[in-house]
Amino acid sequence: MEIMMMMLGTLKHFHLALLVATGGFALVAYAQDQAGFISIDCGLPKNSSYVEKTTGLFYISDAEFTDGGESVFLLPDNRGNYQQQMWSLRRFPEGIRNCYRINVTSGVKYLIRASFLYRNYDGKNTLPIFDIHLGANLWDTVNVTNASFSVVKEIIHVPPQNYIHLCLVKTGFSSPIISAIELRPMNNTAYQTQMGSIALVNRFDTGTVEKAYRYPDDIYDRFWDPYNPNNWTSLSNSSLIRNIRVRNSYHPPAIVMSTAATRKNIEDSLDFWLPNDESSSQLYYVYIHFAEIEDLKDHQIREFNISYDDVEDWYGPFSPNYSRTTTVFSPIALEAGRRISIFATRNSTLPPIVNGYEVYKVKEFLQSEADQNDVDAITILKSTYGVKRNWQGDPCTREYLWEGLSCSYHDFEAPRIISLNLSSSGLTGEIPPSVSNLKMIQILDLSNNKFTGSLPDFSQLTNLTVLNLENNILIGSVPAGLVEKWNNNMLLLSVCGNEDLISPVSCKNKQKNMAIIAIVASTVGVFVVLLTVSAIWWGLRRKRQQLIALSSTVENGSLESKKQQFTYSEVLTITKNFEKVLGKGGFGTTYHGHLGDTQVAVKMLSPSAARGHQQFHAEANLLTRVHHRNLTKLVGYCNDGTNTGLIYEYMANGNLQARLSDEYSKILMWEVRLRIALQAAQGLEYLHDGCKPPIVHRDVKSTNILLNENLQAKLSDFGLSKTFSTDSTDKSHISTTVVAGTPGYLDPEYYISNRLNEKSDVYSFGVVLLEIITGRPAISKSHHDRSIHVSNWITSIIRNGDIKRIVDSRLEGNFDINSAWKVVELAINCVSSKSTQRPSMSQVVIELKECLDKGIASTEESGDIDWKDSIETWPLNPITQLSPSVR
Ligand SMILES: *[C@@H]1O[C@H](CO)[C@@H](O)[C@H](O)[C@H]1NC(C)=O
Ligand SMILES: *[C@@H]1O[C@H](CO)[C@@H](O)[C@H](O)[C@H]1NC(C)=O
Ligand SMILES: *[C@@H]1O[C@H](CO)[C@@H](O)[C@H](O)[C@H]1NC(C)=O
Ligand SMILES: *[C@@H]1O[C@H](CO)[C@@H](O)[C@H](O)[C@H]1NC(C)=O
Ligand SMILES: *[C@@H]1O[C@H](CO)[C@@H](O)[C@H](O)[C@H]1NC(C)=O
Ligand SMILES: *[C@@H]1O[C@H](CO)[C@@H](O)[C@H](O)[C@H]1NC(C)=O
Ligand SMILES: *[C@@H]1O[C@H](CO)[C@@H](O)[C@H](O)[C@H]1NC(C)=O
Ligand SMILES: *[C@@H]1O[C@H](CO)[C@@H](O)[C@H](O)[C@H]1NC(C)=O
Ligand SMILES: *[C@@H]1O[C@H](CO)[C@@H](O)[C@H](O)[C@H]1NC(C)=O
Numbered sequence: 001m002e003i004m005m006m007m008l009g010t011l012k013h014f015h016l017a018l019l020v021a022t023g024g025f026a027l028v029a030y031a032q033d034q035a036g037f038i039s040i041d042c043g044l045p046k047n048s049s050y051v052e053k054t055t056g057l058f059y060i061s062d063a064e065f066t067d068g069g070e071s072v073f074l075l076p077d078n079r080g081n082y083q084q085q086m087w088s089l090r091r092f093p094e095g096i097r098n099c100y101r102i103n104v105t106s107g108v109k110y111l112i113r114a115s116f117l118y119r120n121y122d123g124k125n126t127l128p129i130f131d132i133h134l135g136a137n138l139w140d141t142v143n144v145t146n147a148s149f150s151v152v153k154e155i156i157h158v159p160p161q162n163y164i165h166l167c168l169v170k171t172g173f174s175s176p177i178i179s180a181i182e183l184r185p186m187n188n189t190a191y192q193t194q195m196g197s198i199a200l201v202n203r204f205d206t207g208t209v210e211k212a213y214r215y216p217d218d219i220y221d222r223f224w225d226p227y228n229p230n231n232w233t234s235l236s237n238s239s240l241i242r243n244i245r246v247r248n249s250y251h252p253p254a255i256v257m258s259t260a261a262t263r264k265n266i267e268d269s270l271d272f273w274l275p276n277d278e279s280s281s282q283l284y285y286v287y288i289h290f291a292e293i294e295d296l297k298d299h300q301i302r303e304f305n306i307s308y309d310d311v312e313d314w315y316g317p318f319s320p321n322y323s324r325t326t327t328v329f330s331p332i333a334l335e336a337g338r339r340i341s342i343f344a345t346r347n348s349t350l351p352p353i354v355n356g357y358e359v360y361k362v363k364e365f366l367q368s369e370a371d372q373n374d375v376d377a378i379t380i381l382k383s384t385y386g387v388k389r390n391w392q393g394d395p396c397t398r399e400y401l402w403e404g405l406s407c408s409y410h411d412f413e414a415p416r417i418i419s420l421n422l423s424s425s426g427l428t429g430e431i432p433p434s435v436s437n438l439k440m441i442q443i444l445d446l447s448n449n450k451f452t453g454s455l456p457d458f459s460q461l462t463n464l465t466v467l468n469l470e471n472n473i474l475i476g477s478v479p480a481g482l483v484e485k486w487n488n489n490m491l492l493l494s495v496c497g498n499e500d501l502i503s504p505v506s507c508k509n510k511q512k513n514m515a516i517i518a519i520v521a522s523t524v525g526v527f528v529v530l531l532t533v534s535a536i537w538w539g540l541r542r543k544r545q546q547l548i549a550l551s552s553t554v555e556n557g558s559l560e561s562k563k564q565q566f567t568y569s570e571v572l573t574i575t576k577n578f579e580k581v582l583g584k585g586g587f588g589t590t591y592h593g594h595l596g597d598t599q600v601a602v603k604m605l606s607p608s609a610a611r612g613h614q615q616f617h618a619e620a621n622l623l624t625r626v627h628h629r630n631l632t633k634l635v636g637y638c639n640d641g642t643n644t645g646l647i648y649e650y651m652a653n654g655n656l657q658a659r660l661s662d663e664y665s666k667i668l669m670w671e672v673r674l675r676i677a678l679q680a681a682q683g684l685e686y687l688h689d690g691c692k693p694p695i696v697h698r699d700v701k702s703t704n705i706l707l708n709e710n711l712q713a714k715l716s717d718f719g720l721s722k723t724f725s726t727d728s729t730d731k732s733h734i735s736t737t738v739v740a741g742t743p744g745y746l747d748p749e750y751y752i753s754n755r756l757n758e759k760s761d762v763y764s765f766g767v768v769l770l771e772i773i774t775g776r777p778a779i780s781k782s783h784h785d786r787s788i789h790v791s792n793w794i795t796s797i798i799r800n801g802d803i804k805r806i807v808d809s810r811l812e813g814n815f816d817i818n819s820a821w822k823v824v825e826l827a828i829n830c831v832s833s834k835s836t837q838r839p840s841m842s843q844v845v846i847e848l849k850e851c852l853d854k855g856i857a858s859t860e861e862s863g864d865i866d867w868k869d870s871i872e873t874w875p876l877n878p879i880t881q882l883s884p885s886v887r
C-alpha cells in the first residue's frame with residue numbers, strides 16, 4: 001500500500017508505479033480464462049513455473065525465449081510489495097542487442113507489456129537506461145529514474161508474423177535488464193486506430209481512491225491506476241459491481257466502472273490534457289469509458305458534452321445509460337497538449353461524470369520485418385550450427401543486420417535475405433537443406449569450412465548467381481542443374497579445394513572466377529551501405545502535422561458514410577494480388593485493379609515514402625474530397641499496418657510522356673496537344689486558386705499527366721510530395737531517393753530558397769509545355785552525349801526564328817503557326833529562372849484558351865468539351881470538417 005500512496009503523490013511518474021493487485025477473494029469471484037495469455041518471468045530458472053498468488057496468473061521461465069543474458073534474483077528484503085514475477089530479472093551485460101523471440105498468433109491484437117525493476121540488484125547503484133525494440137522498430141527508451149520503482153512499458157500491437165522479437169538494446173554503459181514480459185490477446189475490434197500500434201501513456205480508474213486493478217478484475221489484464229485530482233469528487237455504488245454491464249469490445253472492469261469522478265458544482269468541468277512533453281508532432285488516442293452509476297429520479301438529468309480544445313460540440317450531448325458502459329473515442333489521432341473537457345449541458349441537472357479513461361501515444365512502426373519463410377530457414381541454420389555472432393532478433397533490421405547476411409528491401413514488402421556469407425566459420429557436417437528455403441538468395445558463400453557429404457541441388461534457387469564452396473570436404477558430384485546454370489553463364493560457381501568432389505568446373509580459371517565473385521560481393525556491399533543511408537532516413541522524425549481532421553464516435557456508431565478506406569486484403573482482391581503493374585514511380589508502384597465493375601489504379605506507396613502514417617491518413621482523407629475534372633479522382637485509400645496505398649480512377653491512355661514518345665505510332669495532333677495542356681493547366685489552377693489553403697503540387701511532370709479513354713487530361717499525384725517527401729529544409733541529410741520534384745522539372749530557385757511554391761509548379765508546367773510542343777523529353781542527350789535541357793535547346797533554336805524546327809517534326813507542319821508561337825512564348829515565360837517573371841496558372845489558362853481558339857478554328861475536334869470550370873469548395877478548415885455528433 002505504501003507504494004500506491006507514493007504513486008498518488010507522483011502521478012507524473014505513472015510509469016514507475018507497480019501495481020498491488022486485488023486480494024485473493026477476487027480470484028474466486030472473477031476467475032477468468034487465461035487462454036492465450038503468455039506470462040514470462042525473466043530470470044526464472046529454465047523449466048520452472050508457478051502460479052502467482054495475488055493474480056492467479058501462470059508464469060513460466062524466459063530461458064527458452066532468449067539465448068543470452070544472466071539470471072539474477074533480488075534479495076528477499078528487496079522484493080518489497082512486488083508480485084512474484086518481479087523477484088528475478090535477466091540482465092544482458094554482453095552484446096549490443098539481445099532479443100526474445102516469442103511465438104504468437106499473427107493478426108491478433110495483443111497487449112504487450114514489459115516490466116523492469118532494478119532495485120540495485122548489482123549493488124552498483126547505476127540506474128539502467130537502454131532501448132527496447134519490437135521487431136525491427138524502436139519501441140521506447142527504458143529510463144530507470146528510481147531504483148525502487150518498476151518501469152512498465154505497454155503497447156497494443158498486431159504482430160504481422162507468428163512471432164514477435166522483443167529486443168533490449170544497449171545505448172550507454174548500463175546493462176539492459178528485464179523482469180517480466182506479458183502478452184494478452186485482445187478483442188481486435190477494440191482500440192482501432194488508423195495505424196499499427198499505440199503505446200500506453202495513462203490508464204486511469206477515476207473515482208477510486210486507493211486501489212489499482214489488473215487481472216482477474218480486468219479480463220485483458222490491463223493495469224488501472226486510481227486517479228482523483230483534488231478538485232474532483234468521487235461517486236461510487238459498490239452494489240452495482242455485480243450487475244454493471246461492461247460488454248462492449250473494450251470490456252473495462254466492472255470494478256472500475258462502478259466508480260466515477262464528478263464535480264461538486266454543475267458548472268465545473270472534468271478536464272484532462274494530452275501530454276506535450278515529447279515532440280509536438282506526437283499524436284495520441286483517447287478512450288473514455290462512461291456508465292451512470294446513480295439510479296436517477298425522474299426529474300434528474302445528467303447530460304454533457306465533450307470538447308476538444310475549443311471545439312465545444314466535439315461529442316455530445318450525451319447521457320450515460322444507467323449501469324451500462326459506453327466507450328467514447330476518436331477514430332482519428334489527436335494532437336499533443338490539447339485539452340479534453342467534459343461539461344454539463346444547460347438541460348442537465350447534475351454535473352458530468354467519467355468512470356475511466358485511457359491515453360495512448362501513436363507508435364509508427366515503419367520498418368517491415370523479414371519474410372517469415374526466410375526467418376524460419378535462417379533460424380534453423382542458426383540453431384543447427386549454434387551460430388552466435390549477433391544473430392538475434394529480426395535478421396534484416398537495418399541497423400542490426402545479422403553478420404554475414406544482406407537483405408533486399410522493396411516497397412511495402414517484407415525484406416528478403418539475398419546473400420549469406422558463412423565463410424571460415426568452422427562449420428562441419430552436411431550442408432543443411434534449409435539453405436534451399438532462402439528462396440531469394442543471390443550469393444551464397446560457404447567456403448573454407450569443413451562441410452562434408454554431397455552438394456545439395458541449389459539450382460531451384462532461381463536467383464542464385466554466386467555459389468562459393470571452396471575448401472570444404474564435399475564428396476559426390478556437382479548436381480547437373482548447377483552445372484547447367486554454370487554452363488549458361490547464369491551462375492558463378494567455385495568448388496575448388498574439395499578434393500573428392502567430381503566437378504566439370506575447372507579450377508584453372510579460379511583467379512578470374514573469384515575476382516568476379518569479389519566484385520559482385522562488393523557491389524552487394526555498396527548496396528547495403530545505400531540501404532543503411534536510407535535506414536537513417538527512416539529514423540527521421542516527420543514534420544509536425546499541419547492539418548488533422550477530428551471527429552468522434554461511440555462504440556457501434558460509425559461515421560463512415562461512404563467507403564473510402566480499404567484493408568490490405570481488400571487491396572489484394574482489387575488488384576488480384578498485384579497481378580498487373582501499370583507503372584513505377586518515386587512513391588511506389590501502381591497496379592491495375594477492379595473495384596466492382598470499375599477499373600482502378602492502385603498506387604502502393606513504398607514504406608520509405610509513406611513515412612507519416614497518421615499524416616497519410618489525414619491527407620488521403622482530404623484528397624478524397626478534392627474534385628475537379630482535370631485531377632485524377634482519388635477513390636479511396638488503404639492504410640493497413642505498414643501497407644499504404646491510394647486508389648485512383650483508372651486512366652486508360654496512360655501518361656502524357658509515354659504518349660508523346662516514339663512508342664506510339666499514332667501521334668497526338670497539335671490541337672489535341674493544346675487541349676491536353678489546357679486541361680492540365682486547369683487542374684493545376686484549381687489546386688492553386690480553388691483550394692484553401694492552396695495546394696502546391698511540387699511534382700508536375702509529363703508522367704503525372706494522365707489521359708483517359710477520351711484523351712482527357714488529368715493531373716495526378718497532387719498532394720503527395722508534400723506529405724511524403726522529406727523535409728527539404730533539413731540539410732543535414734542527403735537523399736537521393738525522395739526528391740521534392742523531379743530533375744528536369746525542378747524550379748531553379750528551389751536551390752536558393754529551398755522552398756517550392758505555386759510558381760515552382762508554373763516552372764514545371766512550362767517544361768511540360770515545351771515537351772508537348774517539341775516532342776522532346778525534358779532532358780535529352782546531345783550529339784556529344786551531353787545532357788541538354790529542353791529549355792536550353794529551344795532557346796538555342798529560337799534565335800533562328802524558325803518555328804518549324806521547334807515544333808515536333810512528326811506533326812509535319814500540321815499546326816497553326818500563330819498559335820504555336822504564342823504557346824512557345826508562354827512556355828518560355830513559364831520557365832523563367834526568376835519566379836516573379838513567370839505567369840500565374842490562371843494567366844496560363846487564359847493564354848492557352850486563346851491559343852486553342854486559334855488552333856481549333858482549322859480542325860474539328862471530337863469530344864464534348866465543356867470549358868466551364870466545375871469548382872467545388874474544398875473543406876480544408878478543420879472546424880468545418882467536424883462531423884456532426886453521433887447519437
Ligand atoms: C527441461 O525440460 C526438458 C524436457 O522436459 C529436459 O530435457 C531438460 O533437461 C530440462 N532442463 C532442466 C535444466 O531441468
Ligand atoms: C515457435 O514456433 C516454431 C515454429 O513455428 C517452433 O519451431 C518453436 O519451437 C516455437 N517456439 C516455442 C518456444 O514454442
Ligand atoms: C532519464 O530520466 C532523467 C530523469 O527524469 C532525465 O533527466 C533524463 O534526461 C532521461 N534520459 C533520457 C535519455 O530520456
Ligand atoms: C526513490 O523513491 C523513494 C521512495 O519515494 C525515495 O525515498 C527516494 O528518495 C527516491 N530516490 C531518488 C533517487 O529519487
Ligand atoms: C483542478 O485540478 C487540476 C489538477 O490538480 C488543475 O490543473 C485544474 O486547474 C483545477 N481546476 C480548477 C477549476 O481548479
Ligand atoms: C469483440 O467485441 C465485439 C463487440 O463487443 C463482440 O461482438 C465480439 O464477440 C468480441 N470478440 C471476441 C473474440 O470476444
Ligand atoms: C446503486 O445500485 C443499486 C443497484 O443497481 C441501486 O439499487 C441503487 O439505487 C444505487 N445507488 C444509488 C445511490 O444510486
Ligand atoms: C433541452 O431539452 C429540451 C426538451 O427536451 C430540448 O428541446 C432542447 O433542445 C434541449 N436543449 C439543449 C441545449 O440540449
Ligand atoms: C528472383 O526470382 C523471382 C522469381 O522466383 C523473380 O521474380 C525475381 O525477379 C528474381 N530477382 C532477381 C533480382 O533476379
